[in-house]
Amino acid sequence: MTETIVVGLDGANWALLRPWLDDGTLPNIAALRDDGVSSDMESCLPPVTCPNWRCYTTGKNPGKLGVFWWEKIDTTNRTLTTPTSRSFDSANYWDYLNEDDLTAGILNVPMTYPPDELDGFLVSGGPGSEQDAYTHPPELGDDLDSRGYQLHPTVPVTADEDREAADAMVDLIDDRLATFRDLIDENPVDVAHCTVFYVNVLQHFFWRGEPTRRAWEVIDDHLGDLREEHPDATLLLMSDHGCTDIDTVFNANAWLESMGYLVTDRKGTDAFVKLGLNKKRASQLAHRFGVHDLVVRHAPERLKNSVPDDEEGFKREQKLERVNWDETTAIASGQGLVYVVGDDAAVTEQLLGDLRNLRDHEGRPVASEVLRREDAYSGSHVDEAPTVVFDQRPGVHTSGAIGDNPVFERPGKWAAENVRTGLFLAAGPDVEGTLEETVSILDVAPTVLHSVGSAVPTDVDGRALDLFGGESPGERDPIPASAVDSASDQSVQDRLADLGYLE
Template sequence: MPDTIVVGLDGANWALLRPWLDEGRLPNVDALRDDGVYSEMESCLPPVTCPNWRCYTTGKNPGKLGVFWWEKIDTANRTLTTPTSRSFDSANYWDYLNEDGKTAGIVNVPMTYPPFELDGFLVAGGPGSEQEEYTDPPELSDDLDGRGYRLHPDVPVTADSDSEAADAVVDLIDDRLSTFRDLVDERPVDVAHCTVFYINVLQHFFWRGEPTRRAWEVIDDHLGELREAHPEATLMLMSDHGCTEIDTVFNANSWLESMGYLSTERSASDLFGRVGLNKKRVSALAHRFGVHDLVVRLAPERLKSSVPEDEEGFKREQKLDRVNWDETSAIASGQGLIYVVDDDEETVESLVSDLENLRNREGRPVASEVLRREEAYSGSHVDEAPNVVFDQREGVHTSGAIGDNPVFDGPGTWAAENVRTGLFLASGPEVSGALDETISILDVAPTVLRSVGSAVPTDMDGRALDLFGDDAPAERDPIPASAVDSASDQAVQDRLEDLGYLE
């Protein structure tokens, strides 16, 4: 029986859940709040699945991990790489559990593909995983495949009209949590974790709409079952970030181009965007007609590279091919990250000032905070980070696509965007004390270690929360990171593009 169970809820925050809690639709979450302690929780910048789920598992900020978003741009070499599980320069909290002779069961944490070896079990998760060789031990995947376990829905949600695809996501969430509960019963471990990733996909497209509400009711039912089945365990709920409605889309590279920071080249391939042809739309149609794999296999690379990713335009490696580097001083990724060519400090200062003063068409600011990378991060990888990092004002979605986009636009296919404030809750017979202030996502890993009596490594940025009425946790030396790999993984890129979950 697990001593500690952690349920990760991608994109969850108390503001999102409040109407359903008030209506009595989430009775088990409500009961956990009554019995335990809870607070808001701040994620690292940018507030995105990658890197924040691994900020959680390591207790470290991105400056120590070397991963800052779904992509990393090297302006000197004009390359773009996509991280995998091996790109993060750190051990994870379950490595410390294993060294202490404790076991862990980890299910569906994003950015854990390819899977890690550990004493217990691991089922890789997140948008970058593939339905092959996705577990440790390896034979566990045969068992899961036999149960019909799916890492991803067969048809991705690409719009708020995709009701059947949304229903399938609700079913997938139900199956994910059922499988997690079965695994915990069949393979007892000391600490168990399961992330519900696709709930935030529903929130992105439907916000608080009916599919999202149903999914949260399913989650609530499973939380009640977990609490009943494991009454002696410490049960934690946490998220990688929160979510809120979008009122403004900020096309950062269009703005950079309008300000003279970025120069791009146009080509005949722009015609595809003008007539509404893009990869996400083709992918959705191919899925529906059951020919997706055939289209991917047979389409010439030259054609695929000429078609925009989605309505916003060219992304990933495509956008680097369109940059006129001789006349460019800055280029943006999505959700608040800007890289400066040659790390030019004068350009950095100018960008910080311009972003601090930038207003949308209604006169509202785009950024709530604008930071240099040295202010946003700490650690040995800070010099690899985007030079300017800004926290989007709530209601703003920042796109890093390159295309014929206005600087500002209304909400597009997404109805809601990530925000930095997530949630945390701890409940169980060993939990005491109170949480009177917002905690950090970096605090969860050391708190999990403290909950089972393990020492906290000295290189973690977070603090072990005082929830267990004992003395301060012991400290220990860090475990060196193993085989960090910064190379791009094409399978991960294909999955991200296929899901349309690049922002």
């Protein structure tokens, strides 16, 4: 019998769902909330899929994991890398379950490709996974392929006009949850997890629009079925972060350039930006005509490097090639991360002050909090982190592109952006007590272990929530992590670009 089921809802928070809970659109989530215990949940900075899903699976902050966003910039060597599952310097909670002779079934957790071995099953999650060698055991992938299981949409949603692609994404979410229910019925495990990832893609482009509402109705129906099929299980709902609508786009590198922190040398490549030629548009056309893989394989590298990623300009390694490193003192990634060249203390101090004082055209702050990396993170990898970390004010979307952009502009292709406040819910016959304050995403892994009587490793940052009565969970020695692999994975980057996730 499956004792604990975790459903991860990417980008979910109670504020997002409140109108649909109030009008009866989501009756099963409402019933679970009435019967169980729930609270807001705070994610790690930045509040983004990567690294927060792995903060959940490990119970550790990014400073212990060595991954801070979709990209890591090395200003000394002037390189940029993209993480894979091997980049996170930690064991996951299911490794401890296996050590206790308990089984786990993990489906679609982001940043789990390539998959690790475990007693049970693991189906790698997007956006960085590929439909090849994506499961453990390997033969499970053959079975899923025969069922028509899709890791990713055939055509990605890249704008709010993409209604047909959005409908297909809702169908993919439906199939994902149906597959999860079938798997834990056919392969009973002690603890099971499924992440519903693409719902947040819909939120980014449509906010609470019709495609997003339909996706949440599908999720609600499956949650009702899970509750009926596993009445004795502890059911946990959690998210990696929340989501809210956008009122301002902050082009961080345009601001750094205007302030003299960043100096670029773009030369003739800006002609592509002015002509409206970019990889996103080319990718949309290639997907539409079924030649995307062919174009990716055969387009000359020189051309790829000259064409901007989208209308915002150059991203990933491309943007590094446009930096005048001899004169630059800081460069930004997206969503609240800035690297100071050489970690210069004076530049860092000035940058902290400038960001704290920065206001948009309407006098609103860009950041609700601006931190040194030592104050945002703890652990052995802090010195690899961005020098300055800021929490975007709700309503702000920060782009890390380099291009011909204003510092501030109105929302473009994204209608909504992530926020740090997500949600947590626990329901089931063994759940008792209350949650009187916001919990941390780092608390979920220890709580999952506690729910099945497993001890909690001493190196986690979170705590097991007191939801099950009885004695507090015991402690155990950590399982040593495998070697960190910091190599950039081009397929991961291409998939992220297709989905618009390297914002």
